Amino acid sequence: MARLVSKRANQTERTKVSIADYAVASDGSLTTSGLGSCLGIVIYDSNEHISSLLHPMLPHRNGDSSRLPERFVDSGIDRTIRSIVDAGADESTLRAKITGGAAVIDFGGDDESIGDRNVRAAHETLSTHGIPIVGEEVGGDRGRTVHVEAETGVVTVKRTDGVNKTL
Amino acid sequence: MQIDVDSLQTYNELAREGAHSAARSLSQLTGIETRVEVTNLSLMTPSDLQYEYVGSEFSAIRIELDGALVGETVLTFDTDAGDRIAESLTPNGNEQLQRSSIEEVGNIMTSGFIDGWADHLGEVIDSSPPVFIQGSGMDVLTASAISRDEQLFVFRSRVESTAESIDFDILFVPDRTSLSSVTRPTDEGISFRKLEVFNSMTRNGAERAAENITAMTGFQTDVEINRMKFVPIEEIPVTVGDRRYVGTVMQFCGKLNGYLVILFDHPSAEAVVDALVPMETDGEWSEMEQSAIKELGNIMTSGFIDGWANVLESSIDHTPPTFVSDMGSAIMSPIVGRMAQTQDHAFVLDSTIQTDNEGTFRCEMLALPNGTELRDVLCDLLIERAEKTHVDPSEVF
Known part of the structure; x- marks a missing residue:
């Protein structure tokens, strides 16, 4: 469910991104909350002043076209890149920042957590597209809220343990 | 019907x-x-x-x-x-x-x-x-x-x-x-009556859990709201919201597999801990306080799940509780992530327990059973056993 906040929009316009959702904006801000094992993936073009925020919950869509692409890291990134390029970004100068991927619940066992698998999938998919990751705040066991300034791609991450980071 | x-x-x-x-x-x-x-x-x-x-x-x-x-x-x-x-x-x-x-x-x-x-x-x-x-x-x-x-x-x-x-x-x-x-007629249809009965069973289970809270803490609690929701899987965290909660997560397994999440808002969690651990402790949610919350979660879960098991005439076990403290939506995120690997929608059995004086104590119980197994259980459900949620110890021991 992409939304492009137009240039006419109020500078304080805040576009909320839900789970399995993404948005592209050229001004105002993009925000998502409740990031546990899910990721907040920011892809932006600071020259064209346009940013996107994707909130996927699982790593791979595995070619199942019946499932919502934004739910998965790999297909969600593909879709988000198409949208931000359609909105005027230059694919060759895109940069990415990733947050989330926590293990808020310890389910026990030796399996790799969904959060870790999501982070790995984001690295792989962004690498395939040739998009460098220039900021990362991932892992741990705390939930996160993410705020993106659309014009600059500056990301503020607020963790529920009180730690705030700017990427 | x-x-x-x-x-x-x-x-x-x-x-x-x-x-x-x-x-x-x-x-x-x-x-x-x-x-x-x-x-x-x-x-x-x-x-x-x-x-x-x-x-x-x-x-x-x-x-x-x-x-x-x-x-x-x-x-x-x-x-x-x-x-x-x-x-x-x-x-x-x-x-x-x-x-x-x-x-x-x-x-x-x-x-x-x-x-x-x-x-x-x-x-x-x-x-x-x-x-x-x-x-x-x-x-x-x-x-x-x-x-x-x-x-x-x-x-x-x-x-x-x-x-x-x-x-x-x-x-x-x-x-x-x-x-x-x-609704198109199929062999997979489930009677409204069975859905109603399962929902009532859940209310009874939540009432047992509320009784167990009262027995452990002395708070007079009751089930205020009970509902069976059918939700797109990615909307579950949004329905819980970004408010901070403390609680426990357990997996239940047997004829029905899934997750049981018990969430207290912070004032309620503090009140519970004060009632169970009447001494000053250091830091946020010390080990002793976490143990108290987990023990309460354990007792509530037994009250909740045993009623289901008794009606279904099948044992349902549960894992030891895991302590959680975070945004409600962030707590739900990994649970929903696990469930989303096999289903796009989920049934959520959602009960709110609180004291008569609104605002003093409030707890959300969310049961998320596997969708296919719940469907099978509903098909096999014997309506005449619906009132059997109260466990008779002589039947168990």
Whole structure:
């Protein structure tokens, strides 16, 4: 469910991104909350002043076209890149920042957590597209809220343990 | 009278699309940008639905439906939001003019909501003229809807404005016979009665859990709201929200597998810990405090799950509780992630336990069973065992 906040929009316009959702904006801000094992993936073009925020919950869509692409890291990134390029970004100068991927619940066992698998999938998919990751705040066991300034791609991450980071 | 569970998914999607259409209509009429936050389908008693609106004054537009689908839609705004919408449509208009404008908005939004259903059914759905109502709790539904001795199917969408605090709910309460008649007949159908019975079993389980809270802490608690929701899997964290909670997560396994999440808001968790660990401790949620919360979670879970197991005549075990402290949505995120690997929608059995004095103590219990297994369990459910939720120790030991 992409939304492009137009240039006419109020500078304080805040576009909320839900789970399995993404948005592209050229001004105002993009925000998502409740990031546990899910990721907040920011892809932006600071020259064209346009940013996107994707909130996927699982790593791979595995070619199942019946499932919502934004739910998965790999297909969600593909879709988000198409949208931000359609909105005027230059694919060759895109940069990415990733947050989330926590293990808020310890389910026990030796399996790799969904959060870790999501982070790995984001690295792989962004690498395939040739998009460098220039900021990362991932892992741990705390939930996160993410705020993106659309014009600059500056990301503020607020963790529920009180730690705030700017990427 | 049966309902096909696969059709619930289609109807939930129709309700979601309808809510988007209604929200777009409002935006076009008023210039207020809105978005649909969540759409779900609940099976609940009329009193549970009304309880959700107790204590808040609202304005609403009620429209009754007839034809291919019988029922009623209610569009509820809190009073301030109603005033803002009326003001944007008829600036400086008198009260009568503003009321008429709200009715017209309700009419247009309801048309947007219902059109997708009519298209899907390929038939006509007739709407009554809009009726403006102001009230709280009991006024949400018509007397005829609440007088029936049956649980209601309630489609509910929460719509929020992006910039201003203009939030509203779209409720659609179809007549059950009518809903059943538009459901395609299949072998997979589950009787309404079985869904009702399972929902009542869950309430009984939550009541046992509430009794166990009282036994351990001395707080007089009761189950305030109980409902069985059918939700797109990614909307579950949104329904829990970003509020901070403390609690436990357990996995249950046996004939029915899934997760049980018990969440206390912070003041309630502190009250529980004070009652169980009457000594000063250092830091936030020390090991001793976490143990107290986990022990309470364990006892509540036993009360909740044993009732299910007794009715289903099958053992249901559960893992030791895991302590959690975070945003509700972040706690739900890894659970939903695990479930989303095999299902797109989920049943959520959602109970709220609180003290009689509202605000003193509040706890949410969310059971998320595996969808396919729940369907099998409902098919096999013997209605005559529904009252067997109270465990007789002589049957167990």
